[in-house]
Amino acid sequence: MSFPLASIAVYSSVVFGVFSNTQRLLSQLRHAEPARAPVLADVALASMVAGFISVGIGTPVDLVKIRLQMQTQPYIKGRKQEFLIPFSASSWCLLRALGQQAQLSAALCHHS
Numbered sequence: 001m002s003f004p005l006a007s008i009a010v011y012s013s014v015v016f017g018v019f020s021n022t023q024r025l026l027s028q029l030r031h032a033e034p035a036r037a038p039v040l041a042d043v044a045l046a047s048m049v050a051g052f053i054s055v056g057i058g059t060p061v062d063l064v065k066i067r068l069q070m071q072t073q074p075y076i077k078g079r080k081q082e083f084l085i086p087f088s089a090s091s092w093c094l095l096r097a098l099g100q101q102a103q104l105s106a107a108l109c110h111h112s
């Protein structure tokens with residue numbers, strides 16, 4: 001199963017890239033020097049931006065990984081043991097999960 005390994009590599013590189021680029025941008029805006037050593041406020045703000053991006057990427061990816069792991073586990077329906085319908089690809093699982101989340105969000109917003 002190559003999806004977990006590939007996804008953690010992409011996830012880590014995006015999060016660290018967002019952190020370092022945000023930190024460089026803040027140093028350039030505040031001090032006009034992107035290579036200057038960052039102050040604590042810059043590090044904290046860059047960490048918050050990276051954390052926000054991390055949640056936006058990490059949550060859907062973790063949901064897909066969990067669903068892909070669960071598809072190999074049997075469940076009991078009535079008295080008969082069955083297997084979940086497997087996903088043909090990780091991308092199909094991601095699209096289906098995002099579609100279900102969108103339907104849930106729409107239903108919750110409609111009742112508010």
